[in-house]
């Protein structure tokens with residue numbers, strides 16, 4: 153599906169949008185519910201990734217295909233490895249077979265897990281024969297993906313002696329580790345994270361309980377971008393959010409304040425309001441805690457005609473696509489002066505945006521959604537726009553409520 157987006161004929165319509173639960177929280181809770189079936193979950197994410205996780209968890213033997221879902225790949229690897237009697241081949245999309253899992257597999261193997269690589273060493277597909285894991289002290293590199301760490305922590309309460317992890321090297325995407333521990337705390341599992349050591353206690357059962365997933369902050373980022381690019385007075389309401397979020401991407405409210413967007417909490421809704429046209433000449437940010445909002449921020453800065461220097465982006469190369477390269481190619485097509493290294497991105501301020509450019513999305517939902525807000529400034533095409541279903545299936549429908557000119561071509 154190719155979409156043509158064009159600037160709204162009038163001032164942007166102020167809108168009220170409900171976003172479904174965080175896909176990160178959902179995929180953690182789905183795994184925890186498989187271990188402790190007394191948990192019930194409200195406001196589940198309706199994303200493809202959550203569906204892949206839910207479906208995968210039901211399989212006992214045979215093939216499990218989680219498509220593009222990184223969290224499902226990593227969390228299910230740990231889950232199946234620890235479930236005696238289950239035997240699966242865990243695989244995914246072509247891109248998933250290029251996303252590394254060696255750190256996680258080796259950590260699980262050191263605990264006694266039976267996992268083999270079906271094709272390339274270090275990459276899915278994996279042949280997993282579940283068994284009781286007996287070793288509970290593990291050490292693993294922490295600078296490649298926090299998902300390996302969360303995967304281990306999620307199965308920890310189901311192990312006889314819990315788990316003690318030693319994280320080696322600089323820890324990346326820390327808020328996602330804290331999210332995992334925060335959810336464990338919510339269901340009554342003891343844990344601690346001090347220095348480089350994470351400990352999780354064992355738990356035999358949890359009493360019946362309902363956990364409400366907060367809506368997805370990464371999905372909110374696209375509306376922050378839209379409000380930043382819109383006229384003063386534009387407002388968008390989003391629900392349902394919490395002031396004390398488990399999601400690191402909630403830092404958006406602070407970041408976008410620098411771009412003229414104020415966030416007001418009203419009950420469980422947030423009102424994003426464009427209050428000022430003041431903006432820095434260049435936005436400097438270190439984003440190793442929040443890799444998923446890097447694309448949104450880079451595109452917002454380009455749309456505003458300002459520069460940015462974004463660092464801490466070393467994980468972007470192994471996501472749905474090499475996001476640094478994809479940003480460079482697509483922003484350059486629009487006239488940007490941009491350079492990237494393995495871990496940072498530099499965008500020069502530039503006042504002009506080329507019109508009528510078709511943006512390629514590289515099977516990456518965030519490429520499609522991050523570029524869409526530029527439609528406030530110029531007409532733009534989005535190739536393979538359906539990719540958004542990975543995290544936000546209703547994205548185009550919700551965007552349409554703002555009365556941007558969206559049509560299929």
Ligand SMILES: O=C(O)C1=C[C@@H](OP(=O)(O)O)[C@@H](O)[C@H](O)C1
Pocket residue numbers: 175176177223296297298299302324325328443444467
């Ligand atoms: O644990 C999670 O839910 C996630 C962790 C992050 O990955 P990395 O730790 O690999 O950066 C993030 O990019 C991803 O979208 C979701």
Ligand SMILES: C=C(OP(=O)(O)O)C(=O)O
Pocket residue numbers: 220221222223224444471472518543
């Ligand atoms: C990186 C992402 O997801 P995953 O790693 O779970 O595929 C994402 O949603 O931006």
